[in-house]
Amino acid sequence: MQKTPDKIEKTPWGLVLALWGAGLGAAAQYGKFSAIFDQLPQVYPQAGAALGFVVSVVGLLGIFFGVAAGLIVARVRYRRALLWALWIGAAISAFQAFLPPLSWMLASRALEGLSHLAVVVAAPTLIAQICAPRDRGVALTLWGTFFGVAFTVLAWAGLPLVAWLGIPALLAAHALYLVIFAIYLGRRLQALEIDPVVPPFSMRQLLRDHLTIYRSPSISAPAFGWLFYTFCFVSILTVLPPFIAEPSRAFVMGAMPLTSIAVSMILGVALLRVMTAVSVIVLGFVGSALTMVWLWVAPGDPVACLVLAGAMGLVQGASFAAVPQLNRTPDTQAQANGALAQMGNVGNTLGTPVMAVTATALGYGGLPVLAGCAFVLGACVHLVLARQRRHA
Structure with missing residues (x-):
């Protein structure tokens, strides 16, 4: 058995x-x-x-x-x-x-x-x-x-x-x-x-389960954090390139996803052995927000772009690791993964057009401010839900 x-x-x-x-x-x-x-x-x-x-x-x-x-x-x-x-x-x-x-x-x-x-x-x-x-x-x-x-x-x-x-x-x-x-x-x-x-x-059960998922600080937490991650990741890769110097642009844009993966698999895995997944996610969001300050001061800086990708890599891997840490049974894990997929699609769909409109209206300065605020909100959402879990 x-x-x-x-x-x-x-x-x-x-x-x-x-x-x-x-x-x-x-x-x-x-x-x-x-x-x-x-x-x-x-x-x-x-x-x-x-x-x-x-x-x-x-x-x-x-x-x-x-x-x-x-x-x-x-x-x-x-x-x-x-x-x-x-x-x-x-x-x-x-x-x-x-x-x-x-x-x-x-x-x-x-x-x-x-x-x-x-x-x-x-x-x-x-x-x-x-x-x-x-x-x-x-x-x-x-x-x-x-x-x-x-x-x-x-x-x-x-x-x-x-x-x-x-x-x-x-x-x-x-x-x-x-x-x-x-x-x-x-x-x-x-x-x-x-x-x-x-x-x-049944449809009645489906509606009831929707309410259960988004009222639960355990089932919904990975999804709500993932919303802010996906809002930024694809949109930054789409909107940022014109602001990076031409000689290094192709290298930086090709290296950013690989840097994110490498940090997720090396540093992220190491941190998960000594920290909870939610703590790693919050660390990644805070690091990403601080890097957006760097990119605001030094627009399109190649090193800052790679550091940003690394910080986001912590959020990437730990978000999936948080699902079984916060939800013990297969059915609640499936619910959490479904919510994560839903919020990820919301973030991917909204992120690029909102970021593009912001960059068009406010210039480059609007990009790090908007993304930085999204990263801060992602960290805050996880901290609020963690507090709810402690008091549950």
């Missing part, structure tokens, strides 16, 4: 890496069209501004269905939800490789958004359940790198593949990648019996 998570003594790192690999495939559901966005007008020359929806419709669905995904995945059972999401995602990518008419492409992207949500809810929940307690922080910090790693791989390997064989080759390769992980995880996860018994799904 499967051991309870707190009694697991040895972490199956091969399976953890496979679940992380599935996460890379889910991140690529976002990144594959972001990487080739400048080439889409050649495929859909009459689309105009509607091409933006090819990328954004995946995230928009996450705003509306993020929490629902966490609740539904808990009821469908994690292994089943993950495998169905991988197989459906593979079928969708294979369909997209034929470059269908834009209306069909958008419909497929909407369905792909639901596949994406199921993976990002089920996989980290499974990782938390199969790891020994001492290894959860490391494993979930690794999971937290899945977006940055996937975008880096798409830039280094995906774009050369497109240049060689065209856009359909990238989409077909993504489909094959998901099939490989669906087959492997389908075999490896068969013996795991970690799914809880949950009540039948």
Whole structure:
């Protein structure tokens, strides 16, 4: 019989890496069209501004269905939800490789958004359940790198593949990648019996669970912090480049995501062994806010940009590690991961346009002020929720 998570003594790192690999495939559901966005007008020359929806419709669905995904995945059972999401995602990518008419492409992207949500809810929940307690922080910090790693791989390997064989080759390769992980995880996860018994799904229960999640200072905490992180991360990478000197711009923008990942996996993991995940998140937010003061005094300074990426890396990994620290059962962890996905999509959707409008209206000075305030609010939210947990 499967051991309870707190009694697991040895972490199956091969399976953890496979679940992380599935996460890379889910991140690529976002990144594959972001990487080739400048080439889409050649495929859909009459689309105009509607091409933006090819990328954004995946995230928009996450705003509306993020929490629902966490609740539904808990009821469908994690292994089943993950495998169905991988197989459906593979079928969708294979369909997209034929470059269908834009209306069909958008419909497929909407369905792909639901596949994406199921993976990002089920996989980290499974990782938390199969790891020994001492290894959860490391494993979930690794999971937290899945977006940055996937975008880096798409830039280094995906774009050369497109240049060689065209856009359909990238989409077909993504489909094959998901099939490989669906087959492997389908075999490896068969013996795991970690799914809880949950009540039948209903709309009334869904609404009740929404209230439960966002009233709980434990379930909602990772998501509320993640909102402020995602509001800043993508928007800073999008809006900051014009303010960095041209000779170092390409290097800095390529190094920032990698610096964030490196700090998350090295310093973040070390800190998680001596501090709570929430403390690491607050430290990352405070460091990020202080770095925005540096960037306000020295606009576009390359060293400051890399320090900022490192400070944000602490928030990145520790946010996922906070989920099992604050929530002991698989179903509450799934709820927390669903809320995290929802708030992450809200932050990603709002961050770039708000940051761009601020920079346009107030100039460069508006960027560090807005981002700095968001980082301070992220730290404050975690401190307030931590106080509520102590008094509960």
